[in-house]
Amino acid sequence: MAEGSSSTAPTLLYIVGPPAVGKATVGHEIATRTGLRLFHNHMAIEPVLRFFDFGSPAFGRLVDGFRQSLIEEVAASDLPGLIFTYVWAFDQPDGQRALEQYALPFRERGGRVLYLELKASQEARLQRNTGASRLAEKPSKRDLDASRGRLLELDERHRLNSTTEFQDRTDYLRIDNTHLSPEDVAKQVIEQFSLDG
Numbered sequence: 001m002a003e004g005s006s007s008t009a010p011t012l013l014y015i016v017g018p019p020a021v022g023k024a025t026v027g028h029e030i031a032t033r034t035g036l037r038l039f040h041n042h043m044a045i046e047p048v049l050r051f052f053d054f055g056s057p058a059f060g061r062l063v064d065g066f067r068q069s070l071i072e073e074v075a076a077s078d079l080p081g082l083i084f085t086y087v088w089a090f091d092q093p094d095g096q097r098a099l100e101q102y103a104l105p106f107r108e109r110g111g112r113v114l115y116l117e118l119k120a121s122q123e124a125r126l127q128r129n130t131g132a133s134r135l136a137e138k139p140s141k142r143d144l145d146a147s148r149g150r151l152l153e154l155d156e157r158h159r160l161n162s163t164t165e166f167q168d169r170t171d172y173l174r175i176d177n178t179h180l181s182p183e184d185v186a187k188q189v190i191e192q193f194s195l196d197g
Helices: 023-034 042-049 057-076 093-108 122-128 132-137 144-157 182-193
Strands: 011-016 037-039 081-086 112-119 172-176
Touching: 011 023, 011 093, 011 182, 023 037, 023 081, 023 112, 023 132, 023 182, 037 057, 042 057, 057 081, 057 093, 081 093, 093 112, 112 182, 122 144, 172 182
Parallel strands: 011 081, 011 112, 037 081, 112 172
Antiparallel strands: none
């Protein structure tokens, strides 16, 4: 078995929410405490942006293909599971279809698929959008004016937090982390979903 492996079925934890809400930062805190591996969305996006424009057909195929392949390999491995971050536009059906597709290898192994949704004020997210850790991990965000513009445009064009999609589901937790530290959010998530082993 690989280092950090588990004989139990793997866990897939989705962390969803609007840009700069803290998905990768919270994911890192959860990974540090649980042994789950963090696959933040920009790990697939950034390499492809060196070759193809965001939203182009080639960009979409490459990013989706890499996500799918990595998720399948983790599900089939002895790793305890994966944390995957995603900006989910709830007004667009493609997001739900993609997340359902990515979850299949975990479900086929009897694994758990969990959803953490983060919500924060736009003001807090605009401030986090310029944070050092975000810019270090996501080179495409380093043009601060363009990044701010994309954040505001996405907020205007899409519904980036759920309304009733997860009503009464036990595999789902929503946290407003406007005034919470990533550590505090991670503790809540680990306790709620019993992720500490």
